[in-house]
Amino acid sequence: MNPIRKPFRLDPIFPFDIVFKDRKNSRTELPDHLHDLYELVYVYEGKGTFFIDNAFYEKEEGDLFLIPGNTIHRSFPDADRPILSTAVFFAPAFVESSSLDDAYVPLRCFDIARKKKQYKIELTEEFKQRTRETLDEIADELRNKEPGYRHAVRLGLQRLLLTLGRLPFTREDGSMDKRIGPQWIMDALRSIDNDPGQSGGLAELAAKACVSASHFSRVFKQLTGMNVTDYVNAKRLVLAKELLLSTDDNVESIALACGFQGLPHFYLTFKKLTGMTPRAYRLIER
Template identity: 65%
Template sequence: MQPFRKPFQLDPVFPFELVLQGVRRYETELPDHLHDLYELVYVHDGQGTFFIDGSLYEKKAGDLFLIPGNTVHRAFPSSGDPIVSTALFFAPSLVHAESLDDGHHPLRCFERARKSKQHKAELTQPARLAVEAAIEAIAGELQTAAAGYRHAVKLHLQQLLLALSRLPMHEEAPRSDLLPGPKWVHDALRTIDLDPVRCGGLKELASAACVSAPHFSRVFKQMTGMNVTDYVGAKRLVAAKERLLSTDDNVEAIANDCGFLGLPHFYQAFKKLTGMTPRGYRLQSRLEPKE
């Protein structure tokens, strides 16, 4: 039986989801499944077992599990003592960053887990308290949604991943293997981030990477959780939102400058992402009280 591919409906600009202290019962758990997103699972209470990539792990309070994207897994909570756990889901593109050549990458802990086939992190009591504090901080930012909350969530997540990457492991990966995915996909992400208007589409990006378009598309989706068109479009919308808030340029000029095919296309894409029109978004921001 093929594993079930779990779908997600995430904001392409902020591909992150938190399931805080969910109660996991045997009868409601998914069968063997996988997804493109990376997943961190922290157990607050209860007990059971966890099947991840062909191995079974004991699951109890204080345990933390690292599940890289597209890894088959399944939980088996105890029927008499259901699991209470927090799960953090995110696309690798949310935390991708330039290498500073110090042996670290935000997804290092996941890549070590994949290579060593050891998906359960051994946490000391201080490490458990740090994980719980990070989860609490992320949940608080998402609940209040104050200005900059997404940046705060990303920073808390990156700090958590850094702490996990420093945990001792039975098998250290060579430094050249720490970056998940080939170098060309990181180059493509950087190209899009720097200039989402002139970066080109799938054909141009694949050509620059010297790989076929189908292969580029497949690897890109594994890294970002979305296809090239949606990712580039999301980045263009971010640029358009900044122009709407920081200038008095008319909406049509902004649409054209940010790479949209006229006003109808811009309005449709903007409303799908934000739930309002570009003019409505600009007006609302100017009516909000300034602190």
């Protein structure tokens, strides 16, 4: 299954959305998906597994997850203990503001999460309470819509991100690795993530893991919900999108650099996932 792009129809001047205290189960969860918005997920109760980028995490009461934009992810709730959670979605521009001449960056916690490949944060009881209160306040503002409610929502989110930016995990020496899964799967996912353009196929990955191709494929699909080819193509497309926006390289050069064998395959795969051609994406997003 190819990862889907979750659609959002947000007000351009208020690029924010919240799914407040939603009960999750296997029937209502999306398959593997990604989106341009940044996402913050707080778990109130229940149990499950979260697949984010190239890692798997236990998902339990009081956990907080940071998911940067264009990161493949999927939740697998426990059948007997479904998840109750709040998910916040926002565009980076919503929280960014003019510099006040210090080193603080509102999205630093997301940048560190991406850099360390560590998307789960286990919070102190004090910060759990503070997070719940802030999410309650945001939901109340959106429900009541009193004058200035949009400013209140942004201030609430900025306050939450400020506190996250001061937690130990945002320091370079912080270490809170909570990933789960067989080591050979972790190694394979890391290899694909580091260089999706040169990533081998199923046979090569299985050989490196010293397991049979059928066993590799079965476990990979069980844990990620995707087959190897779809996952590699999704990672290649994420890289292609970054190169389309950050370089002036022509589309064919980017396609080859990302591991696609030619423009037809690249165009077909890119449009299937994003709904637009590479050139249209570059023109619209720049």
